[in-house]
Amino acid sequence: MVRVLINVPKKAHRGEVIEIKVLISHPMESGQRRNEMGQPIPRDIIHSFRCTYNNQVVLEAELFPAVAANPFLSFFAVAEDTGTIVFAFTDDHGTEQVERAAIVIE
Amino acid sequence: MSVVTRRATLGALAMPFVARAAHAATGRVVVIGGGFGGASVARALHAGAPSLQVTLVEAQSTYIACPFSNHVIAGLRPIEAQIFDLSGVGRAGVTVVQAMATGVDPVAKTVSLQGRPTLSYDRLVLSPGVDLNDAALPGYSEAAAQIMPHAWKAGAQTLLLRAQLEAMPDGGVVVMSAPANPYRCPPGPYERASLIAHYLKTRKPRSKLILLDAKDAFSKQKLFQQAWAALYPGLLEWVSLSDGGKVTSVDPANMTLTTDFNVQKADVANVIPPQRAGAIAALAGVADRSGWCPVDPITFASKLQPDIHVIGDAAIAGAMPKSAFAANAQAKVCAAAIIRALDGATPGEPRLLNTCYSLVAPGYGISVAGVYRPVAGVLTDIDGAGGSSPLDAPPDMRAAEAGYGEAWFRAITAEAFG
Secondary structure (H helix, E strand, O other): OOOEEEEOOOEEOOOOEEEEEEEEOOOOEOOOOEOOOOOEOOOEOEEEEEEEEOOEEEEEEEOOOOOOOOOEEEEEEEOOOOEEEEEEEEEOOOOEEEEEEEEEEO | OOHHHHHHHHHHHOOOOOOOOOOOOOOEEEEEOOOHHHHHHHHHHHHHOOOOEEEEEEOOOOEEOOOOHHHHHOOOOOHHHHEEOOHHHHHOOOEEEEOOEEEEEOOOOEEEEOOEEEEEOOEEEEOOOEEEOHHHOOOOOOOHHHOOOOOOOOOHHHHHHHHHHHHOOOOOEEEEEEOOOOOOOOOHHHHHHHHHHHHHHHHOOOOEEEEEEOOOOOOOHHHHHHHHHHHOOOOEEEEOHHHOOOEEEEEOOOOEEEEOOOEEEOOEEEEOOOEEEOHHHHHOOOOOOOOOEEEOOOOOEEOOOOOEEEOHHHEEOOOOOOOHHHHHHHHHHHHHHHHHHHOOOOOOOOOEEEEEEEEEEOOEEEEEEEEEEEEOOEEEEOOOOOEEOOOOOOHHHHHHHHHHHHHHHHHHHHHHHO
């Protein structure tokens, strides 16, 4: 489990464009570096990210070794219904982590 | 790097390496900006080639030094100890003109002054320091700085932040905001946080200091964090970029600072905004789109206007930090290069030095030193030269370094302004 910061407005009006921000604390080790012994440091990155809003895909992204440590994603969605925004991402070990944020439509 | 080497450094400071041999160089050199860089370059030019006509232009009658101004904020030093003037530079043979420079014509080679006749130059040196780039931080402005002081230019702002800390009740929350690189004095926000924490610990122990940072790494980080854990546990909280620490806007009316993930309420807010080269740099056409000034690292000649040199915080000096020490070192290199160029000679490849002392509590000093040389047109850290205070130093070494810091301040201000 890595630490994730999420910013989703708690409340929004129907039809409002909302900004969603996600910061994942992850080293994003590129696989290109070597350690002090000269051995290659194995690649360890988050390679895929998916955000859904009430099961509808808002953003799907592939991430590559050139992405810096602690990736910060910021994107927009249209607020439609009260529900849950789900963030799922997978690292090179195949581990998937899922985070959720609730939104209420007024 | 050993403490003995530091002492040698301080000794070397007093003797500019611009040789005092008689140079035949003649010509008019105008320097704009009477801070550490400007005062040092004007003196070094005159000392290195007394036949030069050297004119120093500065708008203010006194100069209030930024190094050690964090001590003033924490109540450890009077502001009077920070105040210098240019009379010593005048006595050294430089013509000092107190006026605001309002424009530069790089083709006619003239500097226009407010309420004074225009000056002509053969070479111009700009050492304008930094301006605050308020537009880069929504909600911040000159008016906002009266409520949420930056105190990043020493003087009234320093005293305002000091007064706000004194007026704050015990149990209050002080919030600092540190900008992304580059900015004046890379370790400055962390020394300030340390000394504010010291003030709170000794005077208002139920208070808290939150340092919101647009960076994940900073100068002397391990030394600062070790000291914070030992001296200020539970009192000083550093929120890094990856912890969501980047401040994206401020609201002085509500005393809040907004990050990407949070809204932080403050009783006292010290907002250090993004910065850029002092305004005259853009007027002279030597600042690029970054707001800073690209220079040749051998001569400090502008890459945009070859007869104008830029030194100090305004210059893009590669790995060299924006510090008073760096400005002084660059001033000597720049002066030597100008004298050689006016003599029709080619300047030699320089080595530049920077040392930076920070105080984390009274009697607890830490330092970092670097040596730099041009590599492929960029000032680059020489591997293995310089270094920082050891992490496992005994208390008497921390106390000694606090003393060396004070000796450094006396030496550099004497050299620039004395």
